[in-house]
Amino acid sequence: MNALDIEAVKALLASPKKITIIPHRNPDGDAMGSTLALYHFLLKQQHDAVVVSPNEFPDFLAWLPSSGKVMVFEKNTENCTRRLQESDLIFALDFNALHRVGDIMEPTLKALDKTFIMIDHHQFPDGFSKYTFSDTSYGSTCEMVYHFIQQLGLKSLIDKTIATCIYTGIVTDSGSFRFPATTSTTHRVVADLIDLGIENSAIHNQLFDTSSYNRLQLLGRALQNMKLMPEYKTSYITLSQEELDHFNYQKGDTEGIVNYGLTIDGIDLTAIFIENKDEGIVKISFRSQGSFDVNQFSRNYFGGGGHVNAAGGKSVRPLQETVAEFERIVKEVKK
Ligand code: 5GP
Ligand code: MN
Secondary structure (H helix, E strand, C coil): CCHHHHHHHHHHCCCCCEEEEECCCCCCHHHHHHHHHHHHHHHHCCCEEEEEECCCCCHHHCCCCCHHHCEECCCCHHHHHHHHHHCCEEEEECCCCHHHHCCCCHHHHHCCCCEEEEEECCCCCCCCCCEEEECCCCCCHHHHHHHHHHHCCCHHHCCHHHHHHHHHHHHHHCCCCCCCCCCHHHHHHHHHHHHCCCCHHHHHHHHHCCCCHHHHHHHHHHHHHCEEEHHHCEEEEEECHHHHHHCCCCCCCCCCHHHHHHCCCCCCEEEEEEEECCCCEEEEEEEECCCCCHHHHHHHHCCCEECCCEEEEEECCCHHHHHHHHHHHHHHHCC
């Protein structure tokens, strides 16, 4: 955040305020980690802080400190709306366009006349926030929250609880420190978090070693469904609603499956298509290695966005049609 904005935010936070913190819809480890880190930090400064998530977060994040205090807009719309309307300040974390909170919550946010502060690492922020800390060079919003607190001159307030939340988003968004946005600074931040007492190995275990048997069986089906387009260095996976139901799909069960598509030698673009009959959409995740820009690809063809090497999108067409369309586009853009 630039020096002027930091001074303005410092002044805003100088006296206790009513503050609401929002992650994007379908929050992941970085969205939940960053919002809860900021929540604990603001509580320590005597603010009245609350996290309002657009919808439920997955079970594999339920161990995060105070996740039980998170309000869910789509479940508790009336109270969440009142809370937003009563707030002095709203932090938007890990998203940079209002529509990322989803169709149900977006109109409420749009109707608010409030000061928004955004902290985010996705490309092309739209202009809804008064104060903006937007930088695509960061691997996670959690790492940005660490630097934000440091810029406020309050790093000494980061305790084990806040550090645990920050570490969660750094680990999940960096693919356990393997994605290219992982820098020496990332590792220095993590070193500091470990010095603050986080149990890094136990956190990793909570995040990645708590699968159900069904989840692994679903992963097995997903891998068997994988299709290759070797001449286009592309792979993709599909999961139909029927398959999800068969393996008693729980929110979070498909997290990370898309990455397997890139583990095949010679593949630089992969996707997973997940049918969601409730919402009448196919949710798509894209991943790439090297210079193929899936943020642009998803923006151009699948109404989404994200980062150069990791993006999401959706389609309202049936699963098979969506996949056929994807194949056609890949052949066109990668010929
Ligand atoms: P995932 O594939 O894990 O859902 O998302 C990959 C990245 O793209 C994440 O940073 C996520 O926030 C972003 N993303 C996912 N879906 C969308 C979308 O529909 N629109 C935009 N702009 N970004 C998305
Ligand atoms: Mn993120």
